[in-house]
Amino acid sequence: MDYLRNLGSAAASSLLQKSGITLPFSLGDKVSYYEGKTIWTLYEATKRDDSSPVSVFYFDASLPNHRNLLPLARNALRKLRTIRHPDVLKFIDVVDAENTIYIVTERVQPLGQVLQGWASKSERAKEDWLIWGLHRISVALAFVNDSCQSTHGNIRVDSVFTSSSGEWKLGGFDVLSNAKDDAAVLYTLGGLVPESNMYSAPEVKKSGWSVLKEQDPQTTDSYALGLLIHSVFNPTHPLPPTTQPPHPPPAPSSRGAIPTYVFPCFKRLLNPTPKSRLSPKSFLAIGMRELAGDGAGFFCDNRLVSVCVGLDSFSLGSESEKTALLRTLKESAENFPPEFAAHKVLPSLLSALEFGGASAATILPLVLQLGKLVPPGQYSATILGPLVKLFASPDRATRMALLDHLEEYADKLDKALVTDKVWPHLQTGFGDTVAVIREATVRSIILIAPKFSDRIMNNDLLRHLAKSQLDPEPSIRTNTCILLGRLAPSLGPNTKRKVLVPAFGRAIKDTFVHARVAGLMALMATVDCYDMDDLAGKVIPTMAFTLMDKEKLVRDQAFKAMEVFVSRLEAHAATMVGLLIRCSCARANCSSSRKRSLAQKVKQRRV
Template sequence: MDYLRNLGSAAVSSLVQKSGLTLPFSLGSKVASYEGNSIWTLYEGTKRDDGSQISVFEFDASQPGKRTYLPLAKNALRKLRTVRHPDILKFLDAVETDTTVYIMTERVRPLAPAIQERASKSAQEKEDWLLWGIHRISIALAFINENCASTHGNVRVDSVFISPSGEWKLGGFEVLSSPKDEAAVLYSMGSVLPDASTYASPEIKKGGWSTLKEHSTGAADSYALGLLIHFAFNPSHPLPPTAQPPHPPPAASSRGSIPQAVFPSYKRLLNPNPKSRLSSKHFLEFGTAETAGDGSGFFASNRLVKVCAGLDGFNIASEAEKTSLLRVLKESAASLPPEFASYRVLPSLASALEFGGASAASILPLVLQLGKNVPPQEYSSVIMVHLIKLYASPDRGTRMALLDHLQDYSDKLDKKTVVEKIWPNLQTGFNDVVPVIREATVRSIILISDKFNERIINNDLLRYLAKMQADPEASIRTNTCILLGRLGPSLGYNTKRKVLVPAFTRALKDSFVHCRVAGLMALMATIECFDIDEVATRVIPNMSFALLDKEKLVRDQAFKAMQLFVKKLEDHAATMVSPHTVELY
C-alpha cells in the first residue's frame, strides 16, 4: 500500500506498518444494504481516540474495475471537506493514499432501507417523515446550487443518508462541480457514475454532461430531486415515463403516494425544458410559503418541519411561542418517530434548559418523558449533562422542577457527580426565602442520600436539618423529622447517639400535631439504631410524656411506640442471667 499523502487532520495519528495502514478508526460491520449501490463500500466504525460511533466510506482503486472511479472518489473527498451545511453529510476526517480513500463521517445509514422500514407506519406518519426529509434535501440543494454556485450532479436515493435522529443528509459528492472549476469532473466524467444515464435529466441525455455549462447550476439537480420524490413516496414503482424520451409530463394516475399538494410542484421539477423547470430554491420557497397559491405550504404545514423550526429558534422565541411549541410536543410526543424524539427534539430541549427562564419548568418534564427511550449508555451525554448544569441556576422555577422530578433521574446520578456538582448547589435550597423551595430540598435528600460521602451525611447535612427543625413552616419541620428517621440507619454510630434522640424529642414537643406523630414514627423506624441501655435510659423517658398528649392521634401513636420499645426491653431482659440466685428453703 502506498505511503500517506494526505491525513484528514493533524489530530489523526496514522502509521504505516509492515501489515499496511493503521487507521484512526476501527472498522465494524459492512453495511450490506449499501453494497453495490455506489463506488463506495460503507462500514460502521468507531473512532479510536474517543470511541464514538462513525461511518466509514471506503474506496479501493486496486479492486477490479474500480480504477476508473478514482478521480470521482478524490473529488468527493475534496468537496465534502469544504462544503459544510447542517443538511449535508458531516465530514469528520479522512485518510487518502494514491489508490485508497477513507472518509469518516457522522454515523449514518442508507435512505432506501430506512424508507422500507416505515412501510408499516400509518400513511400520515410516513408522509410527515418523507416530506420532512425532502425538505432537508431541498435546503441542501438550494445551498449547493445558489450559495456554492455548483451542481451536485448525483442526486439519487443512494446519495442520501439517515442520521441517528432520522434526519436526511445529502452525500454523494463524486461529481459535485462548479462551472468555474477548470478541473470539474462533472462535465468530463459525469457519465462514468454508475447508472448515470438512469438519473440524467433530458438535456444531458440529449447533449451530454458538458451541456450543463449552458444552463443554471441547479437545472440537473432539480430534475433529479423530482425523481427522488418519486422514489421516496413510491419506492416499489419504476421510474416515471418522464424519465425517458420524449419525457411526457407525469399523469395524475401515476401520482401513487405522492401527496396531492406536492404533485403540481413535482411535475414542474420534472419539466424536460431546463429553462422552465422549477429550481430547488423555488420548490423550497413554494413549499414553505403558505400564501403562494394552490398547492403551496406543504412544508410549512408539516408537523416535523414545524417542530424543527420551533426548536431552531427556541432560545429567541417569545414565551408564548415557546409555550405553544411545548404544548405541541407534549401532545404529539407518543407519535413522533422515536429517533427524531430522542436525537433531534431531546438534545435541543435539553440544551434550551440551560438558558432557564419561565419555560424551563415546562421543558424539564418533557425532557424526562422523551428521555425514557434513550439507551442507558447515552443517557448521561444526552440528558444528565444538561440537568446537572441546571442545579447552578438561580431561577426558582427551574430549581423546583429539578427537585420535583428528581425521582425520575436520581438513579442515573453517580456518587462523584452528587458530591462535587449536585450537593454544592442543592444545599443552598435549605436557606431559600421561599418555603416551597426549602421543603422540596428536604424531600429530595432521601433520593440521593446513598450517594453522599461520610462528611456530607454526618456533618454538613445534619447541620442543615437541625436548622430545618426550627423552620417557621410546620410541613418543613415534619418532613425534616421524617427524613431523619429514614437517614438514621446510615448515620455513623457516634452520630446516631448524639443526634437521633434529641432530634425526635424536639419533634415530640412541636406545636404541629403531625410533626409530633412523625417524631414517634421516626423513633419506631430507627429502633435498631439504639443500644438497649439507651432505650431504657433515654428513648422511653423522653417519649413517655407523649402518652398524655392532648391530641388522641398522638396518644395512640405514642402507646404503639411505647409497646414496641418495652417489648424490646422485655426480650432483652429474658436473656439476662443474674449472677446471684436466692434459694428458698
C-alpha cells in the first residue's frame, strides 16, 4: 500500500512538471482504485489558500487513445460547472489547459471503494446505508431528468462518490446531454465511455446511442438505475441476464441481496420496453409513499433517510416533529455510521443550537453523545469549535445548557481556548440578573480553573467571587465559599495570605447556616495554606465565636475545626520548646567553656 502511495505521488509530481502549470492546490496520492475505470485519474489534494481537503479529477488528452475522449472531458466540466444540487458532486475550481483538465471538487471517495469497506458491516447497517444512498442518487437523477430535461447516460457505480459525511454524490457527467443541445455528445460519442455497452439499455444495444434523442430523457437512466441497485447490493455478482438479448425480466433467483421490498421496483426499472419502464422520479415517489406501488415507503421507512429529511426541515417543523426526531437520534445514535454522525447530523444540530429552533437542553446532550463517535483528531474542530462559539450567545437557555454539561467536555478544552474564547463570555454570568445563571457560573469554575492564566486566577476571578459572596441568594454565597476552598491550593502565596481568611471569615458570619458551615469546612480544608502565626493570630480568632453559634450544626463543625487548629499549634509548639531547650544548653555549655578558659589563664599568671 505504501508503494502505491509513493507511486501515485511520483506520478503527480511528474505530470505537474510536464504541464508547467501553477495549480491552486497541492496534489497528493493517486486513488489507485479508480485508475482505468473512467477517462479520469483521481487524486487526493489540498487547496493552497486554506489547506482544506479536495479531490482532483485529471484528464490528459496526450495519453494514448485519449485524444478522441477530450470532448467527453470538456462536456463533464461544462455540466458540472452549471448543474448545482446538494446530491451532485460539488464543483470548486478548474484548471483548463489545451490538453489537460484539472477539475477540483469536494473531497470524495469512489463508491466502489467504499462498498469494499462496508462488506464487513452488519446486514442491517449495510442495508440502511445502501437504501439511503440510493435515495440521494434518485433525488439527483430526478433533478437531472426533470428539472434539467437531460439524460445522464452514465449511471453506474463508478459515477457515484461518497462525501466526508457518507452521503452519495452523483458525478460522471461525461455524456450528460440535453436533447435540445446541438452539441450534445451522448447521441454521437456515448459509445466512447469505457464499458458503455455493458450498462446500456436494450434500445441502445439494438439501435445505437442516437435512438435516445427521440425518447424521454429518463428512459436509459431508469435502466441504468436498476443496474446500479443490483451492483451495490450484489457487488460480487455479474450483471443480471436481463442485460443481454432477449432481455428477459429479472427472475426472483437473480435478486441476490436486493431487499424484497425493493425488488418489484427493480424489475420495473429494468423493463425492456422504454415506455413501460419505471422512471427515477416514480421510483423515488414510491419509496417516499407519494405514489402507490409494491413495497411503497422503503425510503421514508429508512432511519437514515428519515433523519436527513427531518434535519433538512428541522427549523420549520412543529414541536412534536422536532421532539420525535430528537428522540430518534438519541435512540439510534450509536448505530449511525461515524461519518454520518460527525459530518451530517452534528452540523445540523449545532446549527439548530446556534440559530434556535429547539431546546438547547435537549440538543446539547445529544451533540455530546454523538461527539463520542467523532475521531479524537477531529473532536476539536467538530465539537469544541461550535460549542465555544455558543458561549457568546445571549440566549440564557443555551448558556445554561453549556454550563450544565461542561463536565462532559471541559477536559478537552485547552488553556488558550479557555483563556481567549470561553472566559470572556463565561464571566458575564457572574452578573446575570437570573440567579440560576449566576449559580451555574460559580459551580462551573472548578471544572476549567486548571486552564486559567495567573492573571485570571489571582485577579479577575477573585473580584467576581468577592461580589458573589455578597449575592442575595444564599446558595450562591455558599457555593462561592466552597469554590474558594477548592481553588485555594492554586492561588499565589500572597493571594492566599490576603484573601482566604477574610473570605472565609465573611462566610462564617453569613445569616445562612450552610454558608457558615461551608466557611468552617473551607478553613479546615485550607489549613495547610496558613503559617502558624496566621493560624494562631488570624484563623482561630476569626472563627472562635462560632463555638457558641445558635445552630448545633455550626457549633459541631466549629469544635471540629478548633480541634484541628489547636492540634496543629500544639504540634508546632512542641517543636519550639525542644528548640528552646537546645538553645539554653548550648548557651550553658558556651558559658562553662569560657569560665574554664579564664581560670586557666589566671592560674598561668600566678605561676
